Amino acid sequence: xxxxxxxxxxxxxxxxxxxxxxxxxxxxxxxxxxxxxxxxxxxxxxxxxxxxxxxxxxxxxxxxxxxxxxxxxxxxxxxxxxxxxxxxxxxxxxxxxxxxxxxxxxxxxxxxxxxxxxxxxxxxxxxxxxxxxxxxxxxxxxxxxxxxxxxxxxxxxxxxxxxxxxxxxxxxxxxxxxxxxxxxxxxxxxxxxxxxxxxxxxxxxxxxxxxxxxxxxxxxxxxxxxxxxxxxxxxxxxxxxxxxxxxxxxxxxxxxxxxxxxxxxxxxxxxxxxxxxxxxxxxxxxxxxxxxxxxxxxxxxxxxxxxxxxxxxxxxxxxxxxxxxxxxxxxxxxxxxxxxxxxxxxxxxxxxxxxxxxxxxxxxxxxxxxxxxxxxxxxxxxxxxxxxxxxxxxxxxxxxxxxxx
Numbered sequence: 001x002x003x004x005x006x007x008x009x010x011x012x013x014x015x016x017x018x019x020x021x022x023x024x025x026x027x028x029x030x031x032x033x034x035x036x037x038x039x040x041x042x043x044x045x046x047x048x049x050x051x052x053x054x055x056x057x058x059x060x061x062x063x064x065x066x067x068x069x070x071x072x073x074x075x076x077x078x079x080x081x082x083x084x085x086x087x088x089x090x091x092x093x094x095x096x097x098x099x100x101x102x103x104x105x106x107x108x109x110x111x112x113x114x115x116x117x118x119x120x121x122x123x124x125x126x127x128x129x130x131x132x133x134x135x136x137x138x139x140x141x142x143x144x145x146x147x148x149x150x151x152x153x154x155x156x157x158x159x160x161x162x163x164x165x166x167x168x169x170x171x172x173x174x175x176x177x178x179x180x181x182x183x184x185x186x187x188x189x190x191x192x193x194x195x196x197x198x199x200x201x202x203x204x205x206x207x208x209x210x211x212x213x214x215x216x217x218x219x220x221x222x223x224x225x226x227x228x229x230x231x232x233x234x235x236x237x238x239x240x241x242x243x244x245x246x247x248x249x250x251x252x253x254x255x256x257x258x259x260x261x262x263x264x265x266x267x268x269x270x271x272x273x274x275x276x277x278x279x280x281x282x283x284x285x286x287x288x289x290x291x292x293x294x295x296x297x298x299x300x301x302x303x304x305x306x307x308x309x310x311x312x313x314x315x316x317x318x319x320x321x322x323x324x325x326x327x328x329x330x331x332x333x334x335x336x337x338x339x340x341x342x343x344x345x346x347x348x349x350x351x352x353x354x355x356x357x358x359x360x361x362x363x364x365x366x367x368x369x370x371x372x373x374x375x376x377x378x379x380x381x382x383x384x385x386x387x388x389x390x391x392x393x394x395x396x397x398x399x400x401x402x403x404x405x
Contacts, residue, residue, distance in 0.1 A: 006364065007371035009351040011037060013080070017347070021076040031057060031065045039321050039344035040365055041372035046322025046341070054376075066328070066336040073339040074174055077142050080346040081178075084353050087135035091181035091205070091303050093310040094168065094188070096147060099124040099318075105329040110149030126338060127164055129171070130310045131178055134302050139309035140349060141317075141342040143171070146334060161193050172200050181205060181292075183307045189289070191266055198291055205303050208287040210238070213264040214272060216245055232262040238274060238285050246274075249298050255279050258297025263289070273297045316361045317341045 014036050018029060034056050042050050048066075052059030098114040101123045112125040125147035132139045145167055148156065153163060168175065168182065182197055186207040194204045208214075215232035236242075236259075246257040254277040261272045273288040290300045317323040321344045326337035345361065348368075352359040 005355060006351055006357075006367045007037075007375070009355055010040065010347055010368060013083075013350045013354065014347050017076050017079045017350075020079040022070075022072045024071065028065060028068060028071075031061060032071070035062060035065070035340055036344050036347060037368075037372065039340055040348060040368040042322070043365075043369055045325040047325045047327045049327075054372075063328075063333070066333040067330070068336065069332050071336075073343065074143050074171070077140070077339075077343055077346055078174070078178070080343070080350050081131050081140045081142065083350045084346075085131055085133040085136070085138060085140060087133040089134040089299070089303070090179045091132050091134065091183045091306075092142075092168075092175050092179050093130045093132045093139060093183045093307045094128065094164070095185060095307070095310050095314075096125050096127050096164075097144075097314045099126060099324055101324075103329070107329065107331045107334060108146055108149045108152060110151075112147065124334075127167060128310055128314060129168070129175075130313055132183065132303075132306045132309055134299075134306045137306055137309060139306070139313055140346050141310075141313045142175075144338050144342055146331070146338070159192075161188070161190055164188070165193050165196050168197060168202070169200050172202075176201060181303065183303055185307070189265070194266055194291060203290060203292040203295075205288070205290045205300055205307075207304060208263070208265075208272075208289055210285060210287060212287055214261040214287075215264070216242065217260055217262065217269065236261055236272075238287070239282050241274065241282075247297065249301070251275075251301070253277065256297065256301060258300070260293050266291075269293050271295050271297065271300055273300045275301065313342065313345065316345050320361050320365045321345055 011033065014033055018024070018032065024032070035051070038051050038055050039046055042054050044050070048059050048062050051057075051062045055062065096112070098112050098116070098121065100121070101109055103109065106124070109122065109124055111120045111122055113119075114121045114123070126144040127147055128141060128144045130139050130141040147160070148163065153160065156163070158166065180202050182202050183205045184193075186209065188194075188204070189206040189208050194206075197204055214236040216234060216236060218230050218233050220230060241257060243257075246259045249256045249258060254275055256276075257274045259272055259274075260269055262268070263270050268291070271290040271293045275286045275288070276282055277284060277286070288300055288304045314323075321341040323338065323341040326334050328334060328337070348361065348364040349359050352364065
């Protein structure tokens with residue numbers, strides 16, 4: 001099979017995942033199948049107007065079906081994830097992502113941090129939850145709930161970190177079937193995020209500030225006298241590490257050290273990993289940690305660095321699958337649109353793997369668009385082409401723009 005079969009494989013994987021997720025009505029199944037196909041087939045903006053132009057149904061049909069809140073997107077995506085991420089070292093990666101939006105009636109619009117702009121901006125935010133395969137440096141998305149605005153959070157009696165944490169706790173049983181490791185960036189290295197997750201059976205991998213207050217574990221042995229011996233010794237000086245208390249791990253670039261230490265901010269012992277990017281320079285470093293103090297330093301380092309693969313999921317969904325293009329004032333429609341966007345990227349990854357071709361979202365988009373348009377022309381004009389005669393021409397047309405991509 002070649003890349004010209006990509007659309008058929010895409011539809012096949014979509015149907016298989018749909019059957020595994022939950023029982024749905026036949027009418028909804030048809031619309032959902034067409035919707036997920038359109039998220040890859042439509043060039044440019046993916047919205048209801050475009051769906052009505054390119055799809056098999058009227059625009060209002062798509063609008064009505066986007067109100068469906070019963071469909072289990074998590075189960076749908078989990079089925080796809082298990083077909084691609086087959087490494088032995090999996091973890092749950094989380095990260096918020098900013099969506100530029102405007103309008104007085106746009107749900108949960110507010111001021112959120114934009115990493116691209118480097119400042120707070122008005123728009124929407126989603127909380128991406130994905131699975132990373134550390135061995136194969138890959139990631140796929142499971143869910144992406146929308147972050148409430150400040151006023152809505154206040155009404156819910158949550159602050160932002162607590163809301164992020166609560167979302168993971170709600171998904172606890174489903175997530176822990178995949179992994180008990182939560183990987184997040186330095187923003188989440190807070191006691192209010194870490195400790196509730198630890199109580200629920202998770203472990204957290206994240207990054208600490210470069211001026212984090214850490215202490216070496218005590219070397220003092222019990223004396224038999226009353227009272228507990230001291231818990232820790234002196235403070236860790238990152239510019240002058242006590243190498244007798246550390247293990248050095250060989251890495252491709254710089255120097256990497258691992259040790260067990262007590263964190264003042266987290267109020268617990270953790271596995272600490274200190275990376276010096278320049279072997280000769282001990283004035284610059286980065287600090288990673290895991291709440292599982294038995295975890296190897298190399299695993300902590302590799303796991304955190306693989307976390308960035310989730311950013312590529314955001315990028316692909318925004319650039320190629322219409323994540324920013326939803327035109328609605330309803331929370332349900334926004335949720336459905338977001339899930340369909342990420343699911344279409346997941347389906348494309350599965351289809352490429354099953355066909356044995358390298359995954360490139362740009363090429364997938366071009367190939368599926370071309371194949372879809374050819375099929376629509378044949379269907380609309382009621383053509384009966386001889387597939388054997390025009391097979392070579394068909395492949396040339398389907399792959400025309402994909403080569404450039």
